[in-house]
Amino acid sequence: MTSIVPHLTTALNGPLLELEAHLLARQTDVECWLREQWQKTPAPFYASVDLRNSGFKLAPVDTNLFPAGFNNLNPAFMPLCVQAAQSAVERLCPKARKVLIVAENHTRNLFYLESIETLRDIFEKAGLEARIGSLRDDISETVSIELPSGKTCEISPLERQGKRVAIGDFSPCLVLLNNDMSGGRPAILEGLEQQVAPPLKAGWSTRKKSDHFTHYAMVAHAFAEQIGIDPWLLAPLTLQCGEVNFMERSGMECLARNVNTLLTTIQNKYDQYGIDREPFIVVKADSGTYGMGIMMVKSADDVMNLNRKQRTKMSSAKEGLVVDNVLIQEGVYTFEKIGESVAEPVIYMMDHFVIGGFYRVHTGRGIDENLNAPGMHFEPLAFAQSCITPDKLDRPDAEPNRFYAYGVIARLALLAAARELA
Amino acid sequence: MTSIVPHLTTALNGPLLELEAHLLARQTDVECWLREQWQKTPAPFYASVDLRNSGFKLAPVDTNLFPAGFNNLNPAFMPLCVQAAQSAVERLCPKARKVLIVAENHTRNLFYLESIETLRDIFEKAGLEARIGSLRDDISETVSIELPSGKTCEISPLERQGKRVAIGDFSPCLVLLNNDMSGGRPAILEGLEQQVAPPLKAGWSTRKKSDHFTHYAMVAHAFAEQIGIDPWLLAPLTLQCGEVNFMERSGMECLARNVNTLLTTIQNKYDQYGIDREPFIVVKADSGTYGMGIMMVKSADDVMNLNRKQRTKMSSAKEGLVVDNVLIQEGVYTFEKIGESVAEPVIYMMDHFVIGGFYRVHTGRGIDENLNAPGMHFEPLAFAQSCITPDKLDRPDAEPNRFYAYGVIARLALLAAARELA
Numbered sequence: 001m002t003s004i005v006p007h008l009t010t011a012l013n014g015p016l017l018e019l020e021a022h023l024l025a026r027q028t029d030v031e032c033w034l035r036e037q038w039q040k041t042p043a044p045f046y047a048s049v050d051l052r053n054s055g056f057k058l059a060p061v062d063t064n065l066f067p068a069g070f071n072n073l074n075p076a077f078m079p080l081c082v083q084a085a086q087s088a089v090e091r092l093c094p095k096a097r098k099v100l101i102v103a104e105n106h107t108r109n110l111f112y113l114e115s116i117e118t119l120r121d122i123f124e125k126a127g128l129e130a131r132i133g134s135l136r137d138d139i140s141e142t143v144s145i146e147l148p149s150g151k152t153c154e155i156s157p158l159e160r161q162g163k164r165v166a167i168g169d170f171s172p173c174l175v176l177l178n179n180d181m182s183g184g185r186p187a188i189l190e191g192l193e194q195q196v197a198p199p200l201k202a203g204w205s206t207r208k209k210s211d212h213f214t215h216y217a218m219v220a221h222a223f224a225e226q227i228g229i230d231p232w233l234l235a236p237l238t239l240q241c242g243e244v245n246f247m248e249r250s251g252m253e254c255l256a257r258n259v260n261t262l263l264t265t266i267q268n269k270y271d272q273y274g275i276d277r278e279p280f281i282v283v284k285a286d287s288g289t290y291g292m293g294i295m296m297v298k299s300a301d302d303v304m305n306l307n308r309k310q311r312t313k314m315s316s317a318k319e320g321l322v323v324d325n326v327l328i329q330e331g332v333y334t335f336e337k338i339g340e341s342v343a344e345p346v347i348y349m350m351d352h353f354v355i356g357g358f359y360r361v362h363t364g365r366g367i368d369e370n371l372n373a374p375g376m377h378f379e380p381l382a383f384a385q386s387c388i389t390p391d392k393l394d395r396p397d398a399e400p401n402r403f404y405a406y407g408v409i410a411r412l413a414l415l416a417a418a419r420e421l422a
Numbered sequence: 423m424t425s426i427v428p429h430l431t432t433a434l435n436g437p438l439l440e441l442e443a444h445l446l447a448r449q450t451d452v453e454c455w456l457r458e459q460w461q462k463t464p465a466p467f468y469a470s471v472d473l474r475n476s477g478f479k480l481a482p483v484d485t486n487l488f489p490a491g492f493n494n495l496n497p498a499f500m501p502l503c504v505q506a507a508q509s510a511v512e513r514l515c516p517k518a519r520k521v522l523i524v525a526e527n528h529t530r531n532l533f534y535l536e537s538i539e540t541l542r543d544i545f546e547k548a549g550l551e552a553r554i555g556s557l558r559d560d561i562s563e564t565v566s567i568e569l570p571s572g573k574t575c576e577i578s579p580l581e582r583q584g585k586r587v588a589i590g591d592f593s594p595c596l597v598l599l600n601n602d603m604s605g606g607r608p609a610i611l612e613g614l615e616q617q618v619a620p621p622l623k624a625g626w627s628t629r630k631k632s633d634h635f636t637h638y639a640m641v642a643h644a645f646a647e648q649i650g651i652d653p654w655l656l657a658p659l660t661l662q663c664g665e666v667n668f669m670e671r672s673g674m675e676c677l678a679r680n681v682n683t684l685l686t687t688i689q690n691k692y693d694q695y696g697i698d699r700e701p702f703i704v705v706k707a708d709s710g711t712y713g714m715g716i717m718m719v720k721s722a723d724d725v726m727n728l729n730r731k732q733r734t735k736m737s738s739a740k741e742g743l744v745v746d747n748v749l750i751q752e753g754v755y756t757f758e759k760i761g762e763s764v765a766e767p768v769i770y771m772m773d774h775f776v777i778g779g780f781y782r783v784h785t786g787r788g789i790d791e792n793l794n795a796p797g798m799h800f801e802p803l804a805f806a807q808s809c810i811t812p813d814k815l816d817r818p819d820a821e822p823n824r825f826y827a828y829g830v831i832a833r834l835a836l837l838a839a840a841r842e843l844a
Contacts, residue, residue: 031549127453
């Protein structure tokens with residue numbers, strides 16, 4: 001394994017160092033508090049969290065409850081994934097022998113298939129029979145797809161059998177959704193007697209980013225109070241507007257006003273910490289993923305002067321979801337770089353365990369751009385170390401301690417998602 | 423990490439290959455059955471299991487509920503230990519913030535101190551404050567000991583404070599025993615309101631090897647039935663004699679008779695599997711550890727003709743425990759070798775998770791000798807891979823699959839220990 005780690009390209013890392021130092025010094029409080037939270041609100045089955053690290057701030061910007069990218073994790077941490085999968089299964093349905101993983105519909109994306117095959121393998125290694133099912137109408141029999149890694153991925157059509165879904169005579173105890181259901185709750189999955197995880201309501205047709213970040217703000221606030229830091233260091237400031245229609249230009253005044261308000265609040269925080277950067281804002285559709293329905297703005301004018309193409313882009317999310325509620329969120333600079341490339345951490349969790357992560361390494365993108373935009377190419381760089389082996393004897397920003405900080409912030413986002421689903 | 427693996431120096435590996443192939447093919451049954459067992463009988467807090475691998479048989483010979491040797495595990499699997507420790511703590515006392523580890527009394531053994539310091543570090547990384555306490559009278563204040571690894575180990579005197587034990591104002595929620603209490607249940611640990619794990623009755627003053635192997639035989643039988651194999655492939659045949667006094671030569675006839683019976687049974691099994699080896703037997707004191715009170719015999723005459731030195735050795739175990747009940751156990755050849763050295767696997771578990779293992783590599787010892795005898799020197803060779811990532815596409819005896827088999831058999835021994843303590 002390579003042990004390349006991104007370096008922070010900003011000297012403004014005082015607050016982050018303070019955060020990392022705090023998390024280390026108060027590690028017992030951190031873990032104890034989190035343990036207590038999981039007792040109250042069980043963690044979702046699995047999740048990945050996109051983080052932004054600006055050096056002065058470390059915050060989640062997206063929490064995915066149907067994570068892909070398992071193939072990008074360090075193979076050395078496969079045992080950690082297996083053990084976490086065993087814990088997750090034990091908690092949810094201890095008698096499970098079979099798990100059916102319901103795939104996304106873009107089954108021609110080889111990167112995605114590598115991920116879901118890795119996920120399947122984790123469950124096989126954990127001692128369950130695991131197969132992959134598809135919701136697509138045009139898959140009527142099992143297809144085998146050769147993957148770039150040399151593995152083979154088998155995808156079979158889902159069948160409804162009374163109150164169960166199955167693949168032929170493979171009738172699982174656990175139905176694991178890896179499909180974010182942006183297009184709505186699939187009828188074939190309604191009213192099952194089988195255990196379905198995450199629940200159907202976790203799909204993007206019902207889930208709202210605003211709910212998530214409202215919960216995240218509360219989680220961050222309570223957590224920050226516990227360890228005695230400013231919650232701003234780990235939470236993006238967020239406002240929202242309902243009833244926005246970009247095509248009809250309705251609701252634009254609310255948007256512009258909130259953009260203005262938020263820019264002022266961010267500027268005040270920047271002043272407080274002596275940060276000599278221009279605040280920016282990310283405007284997001286309330287539902288949806290894959291970086292669709294997202295734009296960056298640096299002023300209220302940017303909102304008022306959107307051209308037709310930009311408005312069209314904001315009006316539709318994945319699979320034609322219509323945007324109405326809009327999230328206005330503090331943009332967090334990415335100051336982690338590998339060479340000339342921007343690097344963004346993505347953290348993976350199963351049950352409440354952090355099982356690893358990787359950096360999305362982008363070339364030719366700015367530090368204030370959305371790095372998960374459609375068609376975006378990135379090179380994954382697996383974390384060389386785990387996120388759960390902090391070293392108090394080392395510097396607060398040493399590799400294991402930075403990874404630990406990532407894991408803590410990602411778990412706060414996971415907790416927000418848990419409360420969202422509760 | 424080195425990836426040296428011992429090779430089997432016997433061609434008689436058909437039965438083992440069959441066992442390994444069975445465990446792989448029936449992995450879902452294996453894991454499902456084990457999951458079910460842990461629901462019925464929770465696993466001990468932690469354990470290590472010594473295995474013997476004769477190529478035709480893979481069996482546990484010792485299950486230690488107060489394991490040392492954590493320093494011999496592959497540092498790459500530290501995250502696995504940390505995650506398992508978190509699970510163990512969550513199950514046993516989720517609100518714990520502090521853990522006090524009660525050390526063995528031989529606190530001048532630097533190998534032991536490396537182990538307990540590694541154990542302490544696992545809990546620190548898992549987010550608990552962890553300190554090491556001693557039962558020794560001659561430790562009246564905290565001592566700091568520099569270890570060969572460069573680490574420092576701090577050991578403090580245990581203090582009784584009402585219904586709690588503490589180190590000064592460090593009053594833990596969890597008291598973790600790493601002292602096998604061969605000398606009896608320490609008064610200072612009786613009647614505590616704190617959670618004590620493993621329980622005091624797990625100490626060698628109350629625990630009996632015969633109980634363990636009786637439970638193990640039942641576990642192995644039920645398990646073998648589940649996956650359709652001969653339980654002999656994974657369990658050492660065992661008989662016992664009560665009321666043996668080696669010094670007074672009483673009970674020797676029972677011993678000789680049982681040795682004869684067992685040798686015949688083993689020979690029958692060897693005949694059944696075409697194994698051209700001389701059966702041998704290990705006679706063990708029912709309580710005790712560190713390889714004391716153990717001898718090898720190949721005939722009833724060996725028992726009748728014990729000399730005074732041998733009888734003295736058998737009469738005393740650690741800290742002067744008197745032997746009365748004696749275990750007569752099928753000896754399992756060790757046919758795993760690295761170069762000219764015999765290599766024996768030791769598997770570590772925390773809660774019901776297999777966290778790793780290492781080989782005890784001995785030079786200049788025979789394949790039928792006890793490799794954990796007093797004063798025995800061995801070189802630890804950490805497992806290069808985990809025990810929980812079997813690979814069905816590889817050979818049944820490929821490295822990850824052999825390690826998986828070790829982990830399964832070790833968990834059967836763990837389950838026997840769980841039932842013993844229940």
